[in-house]
Amino acid sequence: MNDPHSTDRLPYAVYAILACLVLWLALACWGFAGAGYAELTLTVVTLFFVMALGIPFVVWRVWRHHHRDPKAEPDERANLADWLSGTFETWQDRVKGSNAAVEIILPLAAAAVGMTAFTIIFHIVEHHAGT
Numbered sequence: 811m812n813d814p815h816s817t818d819r820l821p822y823a824v825y826a827i828l829a830c831l832v833l834w835l836a837l838a839c840w841g842f843a844g845a846g847y848a849e850l851t852l853t854v855v856t857l858f859f860v861m862a863l864g865i866p867f868v869v870w871r872v873w874r875h876h877h878r879d880p881k882a883e884p885d886e887r888a889n890l891a892d893w894l895s896g897t898f899e900t901w902q903d904r905v906k907g908s909n910a911a912v913e914i915i916l917p918l919a920a921a922a923v924g925m926t927a928f929t930i931i932f933h934i935v936e937h938h939a940g941t
Contacts, residue, residue: 815896816904820914823890827915832859835922841929 836859843849888896898910905913 815892816899817888817893817896818899819887820898821887821890821893824893824911824914828918829863831915831918831922832863835859835918835925838922838925838929841926842932 836856839855840852843852887893894907894911896907897904898907900910
């Protein structure tokens with residue numbers, strides 16, 4: 811990592827975007843709630859989403875609390891704009907930060923948007939099926 815604009819750490823903004831997309835996906839799934847056991851199933855799925863977000867967050871907080879060395883420099887992460895213009899180091903190669911952001915965020919964003927589209931279509935079809 812000789813380049814000062816090269817890092818192997820994600821900015822906190824990327825984690826926040828991913829967390830928001832997971833919540834969006836969970837809310838979009840709730841668009842299918844109806845009679846029967848759908849609410850129970852969606853509650854369990856939502857709890858899985860919450861655990862998928864919560865467990866890594868708690869582990870990170872515990873590690874951060876116990877890993878701090880008073881003599882070490884603080885965890886300095888680049889802001890999102892600097893990170894996007896720099897390079898991101900993976901175990902295979904270096905990629906531009908903006909390309910890395912797209913590759914990291916796009917799959918979850920596609921799932922959230924797709925589930926929202928399915929929910930909208932489901933409600934349109936359900937509304938017109940009754941007439």
